[in-house]
Amino acid sequence: MADGEKESPDAPTSYDEAMEALSSLITKRSRGNNSNKGNQFDLLFHYLKILELEDALDDLKIVHVAGTKGKGSTCTFTESILRNCGFRTGLFTSPHLIDVRERFRLDGVDISQEKFLAYFWWCFNRLKERTTEDVPMPPLFRFLTLLAFKIFSAEQVHKYWFHLQHCLSCLSSETQLNWDLICYSFFVQVDVAILEVGLGGRFDATNVVQKPVVCGIASLGYDHMEILG
Known part of the structure; x- marks a missing residue:
């Protein structure tokens, strides 16, 4: 990189730096604690x-699954069934065991x-x-949910094919064959995204989804009462 040239703000850096940045978003939450405005x-x-995701989120077909026990398994089974039926799927679950990328x-x-x-x-950035x-x-968790929306709405499959056009023209009694190569690109977004609810409750980050195509509810019980009430 030339002297004085700034690195692009969107340029990927090391994975460790990304994990450090992600860790900076960890906050301690408790019921009635409004010290972190980001929780609103x-x-x-x-x-x-x-993040320019308002329209993209409305266009995304989402299966939204809540529950105390079994919601993660329900999401995984649903994703597998849809994928084996030919749908291109996105799956967002939590927590991860080893690597945060397991969530996406x-x-x-x-x-x-x-x-x-x-x-x-x-x-x-x-x-x-x-x-x-x-x-x-x-x-x-709210950042990771937003990141899932970005990934699923932006991730695309690029299908290319070439149309070969045969043009014949005459130049000074000579025949020249011109071949024009035209590339068409078509984009196919994720067909359906399956979202697992986080802690749950009315203000769970995944509830920002306004128009899920399907809502699923697994077994319910009392959990996270110190936060949810």
């Missing part, structure tokens, strides 16, 4: 606007590190640049 549910709509699966496979870094820094004291950075 209405701020999610500001974040969607900052495309067609049954964890998102690659390269793609994760590209989407992560795009979202993180944009939020960092445009958040304020009144609209601070979102806490960890």
Whole structure:
């Protein structure tokens, strides 16, 4: 890189740096604790606007699954069934066991590190640049939920084919054969995204989805009462 040339703000950096940035979003939550403004549910709509995800989220077909026990398994089974029926799937679950990329699966496979870094820094840097004291950075789970929306709405399959056009022209009694190569690109988004609810409750980050195509509810019980009440 030339002297004085600035690195692009969206340029992927090391995975360790991304994990360090992600860790900075961890907050301690408790019922009745309003010290972290990022936990306010209405701020999610500001974040969607900052990330230009409002229309994309409306266009995304989402299966939204809640529950105390079994919601993760229900999401996994649903994703597998849909994928084997020919749908291109996105799956967002939590928590992860080893690597945060386990939370984001495309067609049954964890998102690659390269793609994760590209989407992560795009979202993180944009939020960092445009958040304020009144609209601070979102806490960890809310950021990961927004990141899932970005991944599923932006991830595309590129299908290319070439149309070979045969043009015949005459130049000074000579015949010249011209071949024009025209490339068409078609984009097919994720057909359906399956979202697992986080802690649950009315203000769970995944509830920013306004028009899920299907809602699922697994077994319910009393959990996270110190936060949810």
